[in-house]
Amino acid sequence: MTTTPTTTASSIEAPTMRPPAATATGLVKVYGRGDTEVRALDGASLVVPAGQLTAIMGPSGSGKSTLMQTMAGLDPVDQGSIRLGDTEVTTLSEKQRTLLRRERIGFVFQSFNLVPSLTARENITLPLRLAGRSADTAWFEELVTILGLGDRLTHRPTELSGGQQQRVAVARALVTRPDIVFADEPTGNLDSRHGQALLAFLQRAAGELGQTVVMVTHDPTAASYADRVVFLVDGRVVSDLAGPTVTTVLTRMAELEQPASRAGR
Amino acid sequence: MWHLTLRNLLAHRGRFALTLLAVVLSVTFISGSLMLTDTSERLLEDQFRTASAGVDITIRDAAAFDSAMGVEVERDPLAAGLLDQVAQVPGVGQAHPVADGQGVLEVGGEAVVPAGASLLSSYSPEPLGAFTVRQGRAPENDGEVAIDLATARTAGVAPGDTVAVLTDHRTILKVVGLVGFAEADGMPGATVALVPLHEAQRMLGTTGGYSEILVTTTDDASVQDVLDQLRTRLGERYAVSSAQDSAAASASAAQEQIGSLTMVLTAMSAAALLVGAMLIANTFAIVTNQRRREIALLRAAGATTGQVSRSILGEALVIGLLGSALGVGMGVLAADGLRTLGAAFGTDLPDGPTVLSASTVVISLLLGLGVTLVSAVGAARRVARVAPVEALRDSAEASPATRARGRKRSALRLLPLGAGLAGTAAVLAGAPALVLVPAALATVAGIALLGPAVTPVLAQVVGAPLARMGLPGRLARQSAARAPRRTTATAMALALSLALIAFMTVVATSLKEGLSGTYRETVTADLVIESSRAEMLGGLSPHVVQEVDGLAEIATTSRVRYGHWLDGGTTSALTALDPDTVTEVTDLDLVAGSLDALDSGGVVVAQSVAAERGLAVGDTVEMTFSYTGDQQLEVVGILESLDAQALSTSWFVSLETYAEHFTEDMDASVLLRVADGVDVEEAAAAVEAALVDHPTADVRDQATAAAARGATVQQVLGLVTVLLVLTVIIALLGITNTLALSVSERTREIGLLRAVGASRAQVAWMIRAEAVLVAALASLLGLGLGVGLGAATVRALGQQAPLAVALPTGRLALVVAVALAAGLLAGLLPARRAARIDVLRAITTH
Structure with a gap:
């Protein structure tokens, strides 16, 4: 009856006791037809461990955004399977995917994150209210406190700084206690100070609060905050790096780009 | 720039389609009315010319x-x-x-x-x-x-x-x-x-x-x-x-009879044009606002302010021309429709091939084109103020600078509304009724100007029930409040249509109630015989009274006749009655003189007329009769205004005097008092039996006769309401148009809502809720305006002859219900479009 501690953020292979938050297998996504055909995903497979911050990296056009969007149920795939917990996402109807997003997934986008006519508080509770649920007050307060938004709740997005806006978006993504949070270049529009604060928070959300987070980024610094970095090239997961640092990420990226350019792609 | 203008129109066909439709509808209405008038005139002339060929x-x-x-x-x-x-x-x-x-x-x-x-x-x-x-x-x-x-x-x-x-x-x-x-x-x-x-x-x-x-x-x-x-x-x-002259005279008499319809059509065309203009102006404002970046880019690339302004006016020119031309074409169909409508509401117009005169085409084209251009001037001026640097900015939201200036101006904006309300108050306090016209215009303009300031508050209040129904309702309310100028402009077009309907309803109902009310109080007869046809002078054969006179069930019969005469060149009407018997079937109160004195050949005038002209018993008035020409009649009595109103005119003579000056030998109505102890229904049956040879003579009890007083007013109200519904349709197009544009503007926001879990149904309901909210806002403004001005008008009319304001709440509630339902309808299309927005594309395209 002895149990080893489950959250060892730095340990690489240590299997966690929790089942994976999401599993993608052999995803294929094709845009266009004939000459204009683009295989955005070409057999991508990925396991997202629960309670970790996973970064997806890759050169532009590698399909990292598509991977995230399909896994989040925003976009259907042409082939393959996506399991979120024990739900098979690919067979869900549009309506069911909407409900899935509402109940079990959180989003943070690069920009245009907030509804301009709603206050910060209203933006944070938006998914709950769309579902007709009331907020868990204690959790809401905790989020707001951690993110330092306590005195900004009655403000409209136009009255908030970029960093504050993005923190409101993060709070909104987390307020439903989703199974998984997807963040698409969350620091893309922020200066480095605000960006690092946000990344530190995402790291903390995974480490301390057990929140599974998947983040798409092209920034090695941002990726270094992750527990694990997954590299994508030409629509396939080609590499995997645990406990990344800026240096190891840069090295790995350089390695990946060489064979690609040699192949003339 | 012409090239660019045309390219732009073609590229944004969808955005301009509804604007074009608004122009088409407005012009259709006008050209249809003009064609109908031309056709009727031509046909009537032909008819009488044929008769004397x-x-x-x-x-x-x-x-x-x-x-x-x-x-x-x-x-x-x-x-x-x-x-x-x-x-x-x-x-x-x-x-x-x-x-x-x-x-x-x-x-x-x-x-x-x-x-x-x-x-x-x-x-x-x-x-x-x-x-x-x-x-x-x-x-x-x-x-x-x-x-x-x-x-x-x-x-x-x-x-x-x-x-x-x-x-x-x-x-x-x-x-x-x-x-x-x-x-x-x-x-x-x-x-x-x-x-x-x-x-x-x-x-x-x-x-x-x-x-x-x-x-x-x-x-x-x-x-x-x-x-x-x-x-x-x-x-x-x-x-x-x-023969030519007499044919022309007969034709002009017949045309005079349909003149009121022509007038109604002209007034309604003007209303349609006004509502259309508001819609056009609004669309241009929105479309150019959405294109600010593009315009800024043009400016940055070297286009002058004149060039960008002219490109907007160029678009208006194309839309105006195209819409007007289509409208003239549609007018041919509209003329037939309006003729059918006129017939349904009691004005028969001759039927024949529609006359399309050059003047109709020119007037319609000029009006359509003019209104479209004038409506686009505001947008063109705003476009000229777009700074090239805006091309580099991210957001298209209004800059704080323009807001501050708006606030400074709002003091000036209070002016028209203040003037309008002051004018209305002055009329209520006794100023001439005509002051109401500029006062009403100033009030409408004032509300339109203040709208952007009060709309957010109103939207919050009116939208309260929506907000309680869930988040989509709240979002709809906020969206309406967020773009106050756009919301106001959209609502104002509908509000104006509804205001006209409410105004007409209040005034007409008050008149109708007034007419039947005074009739009920003044005419105490048990039974009334009237022609079932709406003849101007009544149209009962003098034999009708003879048939009834001998009946045992009837105690008193009293005849009433009408006649036309010229009052210093102006056509006027008089009532002839029998002073001996009329007192038994009516309750007439004289302020001075007596009815009996009518036997001497004099005239009794209503108190309102006596006061207006300073007439007293013993004075002489000149009256021109068709048969006997100019005649001097002595004023022998002054009758209470309400009693005079019950008998339809302000001038009264005896039947003997009438016979002297008129060839007409028609009774307008015969008032009956039933003999003691006889049941009214029984008496009515006896009278009907006696009148078997007079199929157009209707026997009515007092209540039915009183209700029939307002029949003409009711008919006019019916016709006007149906025509105003056409302007409501134009205004609804405005709601559809504005929302559709707003949806395309908010694509990203709607995509975001969908991404975080809003269902298609929720998004669609949000847009529909906004449409209903705009309709509710319009109902509030429109009914307030219409009922207020209607009541003021009735009060002003009451200065001449006592008249009470009657509020037909049922009918007004119906107007609101229809407006809200129509708002819902107007929101269907944009809501569908919003629900179909592709989530991914909405949040990923920049």
Whole structure:
């Protein structure tokens, strides 16, 4: 009856006791037809461990955004399977995917994150209210406190700084206690100070609060905050790096780009 | 820049489609009305010209004026001896006598009652007469009649059948022929019965006299010479006129009758144009606002402010031209539709090929084009203010600078509303009613100007129930409040339409209630006999009263007649009554003098008129009658205004005086007092039985008669409401248009909502809720404005004759319900579009 501690953020292979938050297998996504055909995903497979911050990296056009969007149920795939917990996402109807997003997934986008006519508080509770649920007050307060938004709740997005806006978006993504949070270049529009604060928070959300987070980024610094970095090239997961640092990420990226350019792609 | 303008229009076809539709609808309305008026005028002229085509000169008894309020005056019959006198005048070819009048046709015991006249005339062979025998033969002997084809068809009459014609008595006649009227099968809205001259004289009781003599001139004589000759020989007693002139006079009398419809159509066209203009201006404002970045780019690339402004005006020019041209085309259909509508609401217009005159085309095109251009001027000016640097900025939201300036201006913006309200208050306090017109305009302008300031607050209040229904409702409310100028402009177009409806409803209902209310209080008769037709002067045969007089169930009968006269050149009306019996069936209160004094040949005037002219008992007034010309009458009494209103006019004479000055021999109504101890219904049955030969005489109890007072007002209200619904439709297009544009502007925001879990249904409901909110806002503004101004108008009218404001709450509630439902309808399309927005594309495209 002895149990080893489950959250060892730095340990690489240590299997966690929790089942994976999401599993993608052999995803294929094709845009266009004939000459204009683009295989955005070409057999991508990925396991997202629960309670970790996973970064997806890759050169532009590698399909990292598509991977995230399909896994989040925003976009259907042409082939393959996506399991979120024990739900098979690919067979869900549009309506069911909407409900899935509402109940079990959180989003943070690069920009245009907030509804301009709603206050910060209203933006944070938006998914709950769309579902007709009331907020868990204690959790809401905790989020707001951690993110330092306590005195900004009655403000409209136009009255908030970029960093504050993005923190409101993060709070909104987390307020439903989703199974998984997807963040698409969350620091893309922020200066480095605000960006690092946000990344530190995402790291903390995974480490301390057990929140599974998947983040798409092209920034090695941002990726270094992750527990694990997954590299994508030409629509396939080609590499995997645990406990990344800026240096190891840069090295790995350089390695990946060489064979690609040699192949003339 | 022309190239760019056209490219832009083609690229944004969808955005401009609804604007184009608004122009088309507005112009359709106008051109349809113009065409209908032209067509009616042409047809009426043709009709009367046809009727006198083969005649050069007509001779009738002289009258001081030919017609009043669209009714041709009656004249004394011409003596039989006149015919020989006329025939002897050199240059006269044929002199053909005609006797005509009213004769209701009865087929198989059922009266055929048309909307217009029941014409009974002596038959005049072609070319003197306008009727051509199409089947059978002309009536030649006593007891024979020819009927017009149209009536014969609808009533199922064929040559060989027997029909009856009711004049003062019933005459059984054998149909020997069917006639057409020139090219047509009959006269619009009329039945025609043609009999031999002698039979006509007997039936009409003219004892050998003629209604008129038709004269042709010999080939060697000029019409003008013969005309002069006849005038000299016959003297002042007779009206000798060229057939062309009398046809024109008859046509203009008929046109006067449809004049009110023309006026209503013109007013409604103006309203449609105004609502259309607001919609067009709003669309241009939104579309150019959405294109700010593109315009800034053009400016950055070197386009001058003039060039970008002109490109907007160029778009307006193309839309205006295209829309107006389409509108003129649609007008042809609209003219038919409006004619049908007019008929449904009691104004029959002649039917025939639609006349498309050059002036109609030019006026419609100019108005359509002008309104579109003027509506686009605001957008063009705003475009000129777009700074090139905006191309580099991210957001298209209004900059804080313009907001601050808006606030500074709002003090000035209060001015029109203040002036409007002050004007309205002044009218309520006793200022002339005409002040209301500028006051109303100022109020409307004031509300439009203040709208952006008050809309957010109003939207919060009106949207409160929506907000309680869930987040989509709240978002809808906030979206409406977020773009106050756009919301106001959209709502104002609908508000204006609703305001007009509310205004008309309040004024018309008040008038109707006032009319029937005073009638109820003043006319105390148990039963009232009136014509079932809406004839201007009543139209009851004098025999009706004779039939009823002898009945044991009836204690008192009292006749009321109407007549037209000229009051210093202006047509006016008077009421003739019997001073001896009228007091038993009415409750008339005289302020001065007495009704009995009417026996001396004097006149009683309403108190309002007496006050206006400073008339007192003993004064003399000059009245011009068609039959006797200028006459001096002594004022013998002053009647309370409300009592006068109950009897429809402000001037009263005795029946004897009436008989002296009028040839007309028609009763407007007969008021009855039932004998003691007799049940009213029983008496009514007895009266109906006695009037079996007078199918157009209706026996009504007092309540029914009172309710019938406002029938005309009700009809006008009905017609106006239907026409205003067309402007509501234009305004609804505005809501659809604005929301559709707003949805395309908010694509990213809607995508975000969908991404975080809003279902399609929730998004669609949000947009529909916004549409309903705009409609609710419009209802609030429109009804407030319409009811307020309506009440003020009624109060102002009440200064002349007492009138109370009546609020038809049921009807107004219906207007609101319809407006809200229509708002929902207007939101359907944009809501569908919003629900179909592709989530991924919305949040990923930049």
